[in-house]
Amino acid sequence: MLPFVYITSFTHILSIYILFPFAKNGANHLRYHHGNRTTWKPVDIENPIHMVVPLPITDDEGGGRNPFRMSIGKAQPIIDYALEKVYELGLLPNRSIVTTYLDTNLSDATGPNMVIQQLLKDELDVVVGFSYSYALAPIARMANLWKDGIPVITPIGLTTSLDDKTEYELMTRINTPYKVISKAIDKWFDEYKWNNHVFFFNHVRTALVPSTETFLLMSSLLHKLRSRKHVDHNFFTFNEGTNVDILYDQFKNGLMSYSFLSNVILPEEESEYDTLKLTMGKAQPVLLAAALDVSTKRLYLPEQWVNFTFCDSQFYKNHQLAERYATAGVFKALKEKRLDAIFGFADNYALATIAKITAELRDDGGGIPILTTSGIPSTLDSKTEYTYLTRMAGTGNKMAKAVYSFIGVPKNESENGVKQELPFNYTNMLFFYHDKRRAINRQQQKDSDNVGMTSSSCYFLLYAMKDYFSQTHVIYKRNWNISTPQLPFDENQNITDQMFMNWLIEISMKTNG
Secondary structure, eight states: OOOEEEEEOSSOEEEEEOOOOEEETTEEEEEEEETTEEEEEEOSSSSOEEEEEEEOSSOOOGGGTOTTOOOHHHHHHHHHHHHHHHHHTTSSOTTOEEEEEEEOTTOTTHHHHHHHHHHHTTOOSEEEOOSOHHHHHHHHHHGGGSTTOOOEEESOOOSGGGOOTTTSTTEEEOSOOHHHHHHHHHHHHHHHTOOEEEEEEEOOOOSSSOOOHHHHHHHHHHHHHTTSSSOEEEEEEEOTTSOHHHHHHHHHHHHHHHHHHHTOOOOSOOOTTOTTOOOHHHHHHHHHHHHHIIIIISOSSOTTOOOOOOOOOOTTTOTTTHHHHHHHHHHHHHHTTOOSOEEOOSSHHHHHHHHHHTTTOSTTSOOOOEEESOOOSGGGOOTTTSTTEEETTOOHHHHHHHHHHHHSOOOSSOBTTBOOOOSOOOOSOOEEEEOTTTOTTOOOOOHHHHHTOOOOHHHHHHHHHHHHHHHHOHHHHHHTSSOOOEEEEOTTSOOOHHHHHHHHHHHHTTSOO
């Protein structure tokens, strides 16, 4: 048997795997399986399990050598608590696990060497830790050759290059490896029929700086996507440590250059109710660059035929009146005969109203096309009501389907005669999201203030997921028949570390972990 304990902290999740003690002649023993060998080892205070935890003392990022900012100080109380539970449950005798913390100094030389020193002292039975993949890799490769095999348990080493179990036989990665993420994104390529995309990520590598974690994730994803034919792979990297003004210019130039490949356009306005914090100023250079490309490079239209009129919906001033200002702006443009298409919208309510009324607004009975990166709610799916609406960022229903393919329980029937195999098969889930209207930490307000409060984009997206999951499998329909487990919060309110930790503890008790 392999019971295990998951302990959740505010900053990290660390799992401690403890082998169940097998009874032999009335004593506690551990049984090791390695290849064809089976070895029994007594476990008590005189014959303890030596657990070595190689981590840095500091949680500094260390120039890419500690991407998840792990440290001995963060791990020790979690491990101490886990061991208390192991003893409390009677899985092993009290004080039968000796924990040795080693300061790796963020070095791929010091870290492995200190572990080997513990082996030479015969004080090494299991390794838990490492924060630097280059220090982890040599230990994970050699561990199966030491004694009867030394298990290596780590929260890092997620890249595809460490997937080979013949080479890393006894290594267990307690975080989700990038091959699982790559498999999920590969399904999204099928769902959305993507052919053009851009890897847009932070990456700086010199003789002294190792590859970033984002680079390793993108490499693992590219490894999966290379099997696809007729898919163009484009890259745009930046240094997130660069001066803010220079970084902004890099972002602007990168988005202007690659947005056409990845089919991205930004919404119009900013407010505390717009969680993406998008503004007219950010959208304008993208739209102007697109117009220039259409007229001067691709020659789809004569030069200067594409002109924009920017309307301030004032969503940031009063979210209850944004619908009014947006509608007034549309009709003003229509009256002045300069309305052929509509881009933008920061809120779904204004979008829904205008998408309905513009469906037959032309003199000839035709409609005005609307292109937006918002409009996630599944209520906007009806082409009868929203005939000319195009949502470039996808829809809540499609996102729900993609998420289901990643974490849901397989459907009872097979699709296309192929048996479904989904990565996680979660059944107990809880929606943890930002929403002012339903937040458990919202400020006390008058009833009149609550009347006009709008639901967040997070709420609409998760509502679409709830609908799709319930319609797809009877388990979710039964579990969520009366109410859907949720914990909404207002991210704009003051949230202390302790408050957030309490929420995570409550969530972890109600979900699969």
